[in-house]
Amino acid sequence: MTTLHSATRTDLAIELDDRHVAHNYAPLPVVAASAEGAWITDVEGRRYLDCLAAYSAVNFGHRNPEIIATAHAQLDTLTLVSRAFHSDRLGPFCAALAGLCGKDMVLPMNSGAEAVESALKVARKWGADIKGVPNAMSNIVVARGNFHGRTTTIISFSDDETARRGFGPYTPGFRSVPFGDTAALAEAVDDHTVAVLLEPIQGEAGIVVPPDDYLPAVRELCTDRGVLMIADEIQAGLARTGRTFACDHWGVVPDMYLLGKALGGGVVPLSAVVADRDVLGVLHPGEHGSTFGGNPLAAAIGTTVVEILRRGEFQRRATELGAHLHMRLGELTDRGVVAVRGKGLWAGVDIDPVHGTGKKISVALAERGVLVKDTHGPTLRFAPPLVITADEIDWAIGQLADVLDG
Numbered sequence: 107m108t109t110l111h112s113a114t115r116t117d118l119a120i121e122l123d124d125r126h127v128a129h130n131y132a133p134l135p136v137v138a139a140s141a142e143g144a145w146i147t148d149v150e151g152r153r154y155l156d157c158l159a160a161y162s163a164v165n166f167g168h169r170n171p172e173i174i175a176t177a178h179a180q181l182d183t184l185t186l187v188s189r190a191f192h193s194d195r196l197g198p199f200c201a202a203l204a205g206l207c208g209k210d211m212v213l214p215m216n217s218g219a220e221a222v223e224s225a226l227k228v229a230r231k232w233g234a235d236i237k238g239v240p241n242a243m244s245n246i247v248v249a250r251g252n253f254h255g256r257t258t259t260i261i262s263f264s265d266d267e268t269a270r271r272g273f274g275p276y277t278p279g280f281r282s283v284p285f286g287d288t289a290a291l292a293e294a295v296d297d298h299t300v301a302v303l304l305e306p307i308q309g310e311a312g313i314v315v316p317p318d319d320y321l322p323a324v325r326e327l328c329t330d331r332g333v334l335m336i337a338d339e340i341q342a343g344l345a346r347t348g349r350t351f352a353c354d355h356w357g358v359v360p361d362m363y364l365l366g367k368a369l370g371g372g373v374v375p376l377s378a379v380v381a382d383r384d385v386l387g388v389l390h391p392g393e394h395g396s397t398f399g400g401n402p403l404a405a406a407i408g409t410t411v412v413e414i415l416r417r418g419e420f421q422r423r424a425t426e427l428g429a430h431l432h433m434r435l436g437e438l439t440d441r442g443v444v445a446v447r448g449k450g451l452w453a454g455v456d457i458d459p460v461h462g463t464g465k466k467i468s469v470a471l472a473e474r475g476v477l478v479k480d481t482h483g484p485t486l487r488f489a490p491p492l493v494i495t496a497d498e499i500d501w502a503i504g505q506l507a508d509v510l511d512g
């Protein structure tokens with residue numbers, strides 16, 4: 107038998123990826139072939155409980171039937187016209203999403219990073235046109251440990267050296283302060299500050315929840331100093347934490363919501379900047395755009411996602427099952443879990459390094475049929491699709507306990 111014949115489908119798929127896919131990710135050795143609900147099946151027919159949900163893009167479950175029905179219907183009618191023309195899907199989507207956010211207008215884009223980039227441009231333009239900050243002299247305050255995407259401007263204000271090294275020159279105009287530190291933020295804001303950009307709960311940093319008085323204080327500071335508050339809810343929002351928006355936990359309404367991931371229902375890339383007319387109204391034809399932004403297929407799917415969120419079922423599931431997940435993870439504190447953070451069905455789990463790296467534990471869990479991913483060093487992230495059941499959570503936690511017990 108030649109080596110080729112003894113290689114598994116998994117081996118062959120990974121080898122092909124290694125040769126032809128740019129190495130900007132380090133995936134676990136699992137090759138997905140199909141998925142439904144909270145479960146993924148690989149090319150060998152092995153089943154895995156998905157506890158990552160594509161970083162919250164699959165909040166409503168893999169191939170959610172309602173979303174797939176919308177996608178099928180829209181595929182049969184109209185998929186793309188570009189923004190050179192109107193479509194009968196974009197207005198209803200933007201009206202529904204604006205309503206969900208309690209805002210006037212939506213700027214539809216595709217990836218999360220594009221929504222962030224768009225918001226930065228809008229904030230600068232708002233600064234120039236409305237606040238009267240001289241062009242090219244504005245600044246935007248961000249938080250240390252942030253993750254907002256990987257474009258050149260966004261990595262310019264990241265403090266993750268892997269994301270930055272070798273990619274300079276960097277975009278100027280950003281100031282970074284510790285997350286959760288209101289005094290540092292107040293100090294950084296000056297007359298040329300146009301916006302404060304924050305994740306309400308920092309995802310990639312390890313599901314870091316700020317002190318309870320932080321976001322209300324940021325809101326107050328932004329209002330008092332005439333600065334836009336921008337909440338990046340791309341990973342935290344849309345039911346993940348048990349509320350429609352993570353900001354809702356603190357009764358805070360930002361000036362701009364940035365949404366993505368789950369907005370596309372796990373089917374298409376769809377992101378958005380949502381704000382009132384006095385903010386988004388600063389954009390005029392030709393100043394910003396995207397060929398696929400707000401395309402009819404994405405808009406139809408986004409409209410269904412908003413309808414699903416309006417019903418509140420997934421927010422309730424995330425609250426109830428999230429309490430269960432956090433309780434079960436808490437029981438592992440004497441078995442290798444050092445700390446558990448998060449809200450709703452979202453948990454950052456710090457593992458005692460004596461049990462190995464987060465990556466090593468993720469691989470061991472994958473071998474047992476549970477898919478999670480490490481974030482920083484010894485931290486694992488649990489973010490399953492919100493269709494997961496309590497029994498499935500118990501089973502996944504049992505697997506983690508067994509891995510930690512060695």
Ligand SMILES: Cc1ncc(COP(=O)(O)O)c(C=O)c1O
Binds near residue numbers: 218220256339341342
């Ligand atoms: C908070 C946050 N903002 C922005 C992004 C970037 O989104 P995308 O990967 O779709 O560009 C991410 C991705 O993980 C994120 O977590």
